[in-house]
Amino acid sequence: MSQLVTLKIDGMTCASCVARVEKSLLKVEGVDAASVNLATEKAQVRVGDLENVDTYIPHLIKAIEKAGFEASRLECLKKTQKPSFFDLHGPYAVLLSILLSLPLVLPMVLMPFGWHVMLPASVQFLLATPVQFILGSRFYIAGFHGLRSGSGNMDLLVAVGTTAAYGLSIYEWYLSGWGNPHQIYFESSAVVISLVMLGKWLEMRAKKETTAAISALQALWPNEAKVLAQQSLENLDYRNYQNLAIDQVIPGDWVLVLPGERIPVDGVILLGSSEVDESMLTGETQLIAKEPAALVTGGSLNGSGRLVIQAQGVGEESTLAKMIRMVEDAQAEKAPIQRLVDQVSSWFVPTVIVIAILNFLVTYFFFETFETSLIRSVAILVIACPCALGLATPVAIMAGTGVAAKSGILIKDAQALELAHRLTTIAFDKTGTLTIGHPQLMTYKNVSLDSLDDLILLSLAMGLQVGSEHPLAKAIIDYGEQQSVTPQVFRDVAIQSGKGIQGICEDGPYSEQSLSLLSHHAWLEIIKLSNPILAQQYQQEAEIELSKGHSVSWLVLNQQTALGMFAFGDQLKPGVKEVIARLKAMQIQTVMISGDNRIVAEMIAKQVGIDRVFSQVLPADKAQLIKQLKSEHVEAYVAMVGDGVNDAP
Template sequence: MQKTYRLENLSCTSCAAKFEKNVRDLPAIKQVNLNFGASKLTVDGNVSIEELEKAGAFDHIRVYPEKEKVQHIPFYKKRQTIETVISFLLLVAGIIVSFQTTETSAWSIGLFGTSMLVGGYHMFWTGLQNLSKFQFDMKTLMTIAIIGAVIIGEWREGAVVVFLFAISEALEDFSMSKARQSIRSLMDLAPARALVQRQGELLEMDTEEIRIGDVLIVKPGQKIAMDGTVASGTSSVNQATITGESIPAYKQPGDEVFAGTLNEEGALEVTVTKHAEDTTIAKIIHLVEEAQAEKAPSQKFVDRFAKYYTPAIIAIAFFVALVPGYLTGDWQLWIYQGLAVLVVGCPCALVISTPVAIVTAIGNAARQGVLIKGGIHLEETGRINALAFDKTGTLTKGYPEMTDVFAEKGYEEKDVVKLAASVETMSQHPLARAITKQSPSVYRHGNFQSITGKGAMAQVNGMHIAVGSLEWAREHRLAIPERYEKLQHEGKSVMAVFSEMELIGGIAVADPVRHESQTILEKLKGMGIKETIMLTGDHPVTANAIAAEIGLSDVRAGLMPEDKLTAIKELQQKYGRVAMVGDGVNDAPALATATVGIAMGGAGTDAALETADIALMADDLEKLPYTIRLSRKTLRIIKENIIFALGLKIIALLLIIPGWLTLWIAIFADMGATLLVILNALRLVKIQK
């Protein structure tokens, strides 16, 4: 039986690997999957929480059921922090006493020894256990170094090293907790309980008990607990938690609402359409956690490198301790130098350099309404050279709007619109809705008739009024002005409004270009994207007209889904890494083939969440430059982190040559590198749209 648990105190990658191994070794366990980024454990087997916590006792790992809220202890109240403070006070007392007496006096040794035990007894216990099994991780190396320092009489130095290591552990735990904060904040968004109207009764119940079809009562200022549609009431709903957009969306009966969003003004009755585990916010949390577990290419490289790095450091430490010691006879100096090499060589900073950046970037993107489904997609987005766009719903709004109205002699524009709306009010055609939206009132009408491929007609105010194609008007021997034809060449759908006797006017309808499309394309070119391309199934006339309006030079029109896929392959041969931006439904083959598939308007669209590598949860192109900027910054920070992690250690190791390397410098190099890579990665939190 598969169960998922959330973990507390999981801050070190090597500790996570050891915990996973310990759990795997439990007798009843069939399969284990530990997600370090999300601090989450999935096990298949009959095992208790007590057994799991025992497996993580070496690092005080706490285990909680997935549904249960994890108890987050403030930093200053944590056992690790308290022990570090006590260790520091004992260290200071020891230093003061050693100045009054000597470093090797009974009082000095007692205080330094107690400081080491308080600050490092967990490390020593784990290190000795690892040593007995020939497992060489960070704590093993530190344990050998501290025992060695004590043997050669460096009590003060050993105590300082233990204290600095305790500080680095505490700060690493604090920093990783900050990096995971975005996921925790998402988990706390949707209320755990809701007010439900069921069979005429008002009941407050847990969201897990709510069924599809139940009606939620959502008061002003409350968060919506479940996905659903508005049954009654109107209100403004802040959907920033899902889409990243801070401007509230106006909701009325029939509109979709999401769990975790805030009802700002009016009272709403919402009919539930999804179970708690299937809501959009639940899917986002699941996908983000899975994304943080997936190893990016750079992380795989670091993991492979670290596998050989640690044994190499141990070999170097033995060489430094034995060879110069044998040649010079100064065994104490070179054993000390060898111990310092062990400390400085701890691979912690290197191993954590990539995952902390990936976790922070994906979490930040989720808060901004961008769902990135893995570290590999984050890295690939930072390397793309060309972007292909679907037209409808991506560069355009995806629904028709009335753009032009012509009135012939004897009529006004408002008469043309009202007559057309009186006919189209009974039509289901998408173009009809664009007209009826513009006329709040209509004439008395009847005898509606739809003529396939031509238009519609009805009896309006005693006249036969027809709304349809220009060709249909010509069949009635009506002359069509040139200005109507001109609009058709601009890619607009032009409808004639006429009676049996005369042409009354014309209405042009088009899928309007998003006002931000041109600006976004300019931003992308400014960011170094080599080429932007439109791939559309629309007519070439319409596609070229829109491309000219927004500044696109490469247009491929009249494409079927399989043609878009072929076009993506051709672009990849020409430009290398190519991203495709579409709606996630009819663009599925192209999105899947592209280096990175980016779906527009992922909120509430299962196809977009499942098909694309990245989903822009709001129907907002502005998120595209942000996503590319975040990806590039993440790539840069990963490279910087690897350089910091290795560079500081190389500099410290070079101090061996003149014999300047001390345990203090070694631990500062190790601690400094670890904190530097974590703090550098946390800079990604500041990147905003």
């Protein structure tokens, strides 16, 4: 049975680097297939049936190093490393190269204005030499490795072209007796290196932006997990645990998760209850109540309760790891134009060099002097250096994605740019894309029997929620602050997991009495036991808001009497209806794919005019739905519009 090995590769800068690594890997005996991802700097290698794949990895690494790159086995979910302060591929090297090249270009810039100045040859030599051989050393190294692996690359062309211009300048300077000859070309070699360095840096920056989704997903993962030594629910000692690295946790381990911590593994709750923020998975801001036997996902945020979880999915088998792989696989797919560039670049470099040599031979033996023939051949090499394949493509992509980013559009890959004009269907996430993404207090209703003032009702609800990080708590407090309402003071405030919050009021009309802010479901469960008829009335009272897709909470006195009803909802973003209308006018089908419940999803879709709705959908299912939409028509092109990392796949 074949096995898949993932390696981390450093030093790749362009499409020809990818082709060179893939070519080197495929030469290794036992390799069935190899795919290199420039964006994530990873290589996935499928090898044959081996007893011990670990002994085979050094052969793969050696093949990559022979091609001129550094390689290592990828650690499980390894965090992104920060770059060093100064390196020959970074912005400071590019800036220094430009600053050294500017004085060489300045005479040509001033010439149209009638200012004829010329730097002494010695000064030009001092400015160009560090650019050529220090800042530009990367091109010599990469070009040499390319030659050694039997493939010409853009780095080789840059090295040959700029060295020819630099060498010709030294030759002309020597012929003039080390004076100040008119025809020297130090500025050509320095400027070409600076331009190509700038292009490669822009490409590298664009590449880092494409990995932002992966970095955001990886940031959700804790470095360690609290693994309990005891695996018995009787007299469980919560203090007896050890902090293990996340890749040392195995299925079956009991993991302790304290309030406010991120859950480190996929698993099932054995003990405890809490509310869990799964927005990284579903995109929805509402906290999900979790009880024993409920499933939890690694990377989600635990709320107020303490949980004991039995690990099920760990490492590469976890939901978060699968999401990361889905993003990487999507980024690894090459755009049609990129595949064409790969094919052309493999022939472009040797073709240019052959043309330059032929030009020199023909012009020298049949038409011109040695010096003129050399100058023309050098011109061919220099002109070909910052070609469209190496510079214009990344600059164009950067310009396009930059303009889109200013409008709030983050483009995942180059293929999306190429195929956008063919779109037949656009699928939208709901929360944060069509809506603002933050619950708001839409309305509240006073249902007390003792003529309680509306603002006092609001101040009581605010007082209970002071200090809470729950999204609904923030909604109440924000609304109250807009109304200039001062919250009442409470003590002994405690969160009732999956139900709401409770505390003792210290002042006002309900001083020293217990007040609770409960979910609609929790309040109905309580009141049904004592007064089923009243419970039915409360249900009818809330039905209007529930039918609008709002969530309902109740302010309750002493767990017996309802004082007020609070309805929360999410508002549409400005201009959403107009955008959907314009898409329909362009004959583009609109679809909404949401992790929210059916009632809320259909209500939002009806408001904005969405054609089709899919609700209660997880990220892995979103990707499958996109494939389903693409398969409905032969010429269907589908786009997915989302606002968060949960939409990245």
